[in-house]
Amino acid sequence: MKTILIIDDSSSLRRIVHEALNILQFNILEAGNAEEAMAVLKVTSVDLLILDWHMPGMDGFDLFLSLRDNPQYTNIPVIMLTAEDRKDSMLKAIRAGIRHYLTKPFTHEDLLARVVQVLKLDLS
């Protein structure tokens, strides 16, 4: 079973994403900030991160950069799920290597379709 880590400082947002992902069979973990996320990543092998940008402490973008530059984590795919919808920010994220960018408010159809594609679930 694939493991997905949701990183967002809003517990209600984590719950919404968690519920949306629950319709497929995943092992779903949550972290409320970058430090918690790092603690999870140290002990668990994760297949996908769903990452918010603006969080207290280290933000999601900086967390992405530090994971990207760490050979142990560099290959974990990331879906950035954020209210940050300014053109410049989106381009900054994509140019830094974030492949999948969804803006809040998001539809569950779009989030799930992305997750299915990124994890290359067997679609047959």
Next chain:
Amino acid sequence: MNAIKPLSQKEFLKIRDLLVSVCGIELKPDQDYLVETRLTELAIEIGAADFSEFHRAIIAEPELLPRVVDLMTTNETLWFRDDSCWNTLREVLLPKFFKQLEAGQPKIRVWSAASSTGQEGYSLAMLIQEECEKLAVPSLAERFEILGTDISTAAIFLGRAARYDSFTISRGLSQERRDRFFESQGGTFQLKQSIRDRVEFKHFNLMDNFSPLGIFDLVFCRNVAIYFAKDFKEQLFEKIAKQLCPGGIMLLGATESLFSLNAPFANRSHGNGLYYEVIKKG
């Protein structure tokens, strides 16, 4: 890290021209960021070093086009989207189809042409079930054949699974229908098999030839033509008209119309709802 060179203005214009000519998708001059934010993943996956290479790759490999279209469009959908459409179905179209079935037509074929994650086709299957029961002709429900197609393989997969979370289930679906047609399983809602079986899903691109799909009595083409340029819309409606039987009906989204388009349909209305009857030549 795999990376791709930022999109230049020249590359944007080339990709914009290509998207409109081969996929019918129209981008505004300030939507350069959309190309970069949505298509970078595919460009990197196919090994393009920059967007000029990506542009050449999609010309050389047309099988990439459905992926491009999928990435550029949204899958948003709801249950019983737009009340007026479902009132028209309940009050005008289903009674007409029931009469046809009672008069001996073996089945009614319906196509949800951009079905996304299934809500449109399943809403229809639920409504048919309810109306057949109301009229005490439950066996007629089995004589409707509903096909849902979409360019997104992920959406088709989710449509077939027919399992929805509590937020998605609440978008347009009454508590009564939820209780009746779904089984609650650990906070998710699984559509009952009897309704699931009424809808078949297939991956299909609306840019392809429609003949293999056969002839339909009713086509839902809702909230998908909004992405297409005028020529593409006209071609799409022309192709749909060919797949409709005489008297066949097309339904559009509430914000859509055939206004200013050259399309072989006659406008019909019922209450606030519009529907479109095909005009067959000769």
